[in-house]
Amino acid sequence: MLPEEVKSLVHDGYTALMDQRCHSAEQAFSQLLSALNPSELKHLNLRIINYVVIIYGHATALLGIGQPEALTKAEDQFKKIIEQYQEERFGCLAYYGIGKVYLRQNRFSDALDQFMKSQTMVNHKMVPGVLTWPTTSWVIEETRTENLQLILKNCIEECKFPPEPDAICRYQQCHGHSKIQIFFTDPDFKGFIRITCCQQCRV
Template structure:
């Protein structure tokens, strides 16, 4: 044991100022590896902690200042974009309006609206502005996105009582697509909500004093009345697709003003029957029933109208621009019907016979009178 203790005490000491190997044998195992604080270390630690706290406080203040600056800058950007968006809408510059509202939706986060002194209803108004701009663009893809945005308002923001305007918006989308019966259904929903006073009240574009006119109850009522009237008495379609499996289109009625108008084919027979198809439906019909027969080869074929015995005499194909792409015609002479025989029928009515006899007597008396005068 002495040898081992002697060996321990004779181990060369390190020059470390914080560690010492000279410990009593009884404590060598327990204190091995523990630092030994020197006088003044606690003060240094305290100063270090104070410095950290002070640094953290400065950082927090700087962060708050930066955050305030960022919020102020963001609010100014929001104001600018809102102004750009609604003025573009009023000027019917729908693409510019769509860009402004789209940018607003990308930089705004609903949970953080309070930092900008905005509310959820302001965010809903921006969605509505974006959808309205897409509606104004009027292309098929834009109309689909507009409908999605209006539906988003209905599904996610019911508490804001904005549904009447969202249904009105969807109705406008369908009206733009010439889907009059579908549009009527949406307008009627909106009208019902307005009549029951389920409305958001008069609203302005966020951060401005510019009133959104359709949020005025009386204005929306008048707009809905006119839209409903238009849907109840729609214009005559330019064509009606007669393909029985016409499922690839939103409707069988075809208008030159359809956003997705791609043309149609019109087939006329010598009996003046007129049959029309979407271009895609016509291609399907030919592939299914006629082995991709050429259009021109349908001339002088039997009319597509059931119970008509006429022959096809004219085929006109309209392209997506509404212009005649090609036209085929074959004059077909109608068989002459035998002339009807003229049969003189004797008067069978007793009164007519009497009148006829009276005329004869009168004529005879006049003749005799004239003879005597001579």
């Protein structure tokens, strides 16, 4: 891949992300990740942190798509950052990202744990510093510590005082993301099934 191609795809990815065109952003970042080899970044004037930012962009695009499969992939990408790129000090943003995935799934207590981990890292100054999208001068706003702190504060507040669920699952072997609360906004919510008895039986 040529440097010009990298620059073009990064531009396509982050501008699509800014415009909420998450499918387009996902395609651009996915193309970059499949073409780039982390061990061969030097000849493209890129560093490992730039590669991590591209993973983060891809995960954020998947989060924006919001479908159950996309959210699972987003969580995997954020976890990859935490597990494989600790030296880049990007964990605070990855935990924030996982928290956003769980928040999208209305898993408020799970999301709160992730946001608290992120906040702890920020408080201990375990942050990557202000970063731009690779090959550009466009700052990733959540890499500004004060911005991330404010976002986390709002997310933590939301998780501490979640809305009442629309329904509760009473099935004892329920496997719905390990939560029994049902919200109409759950990504995997499929609506209702109405059962009508025509035999005058008693339930």
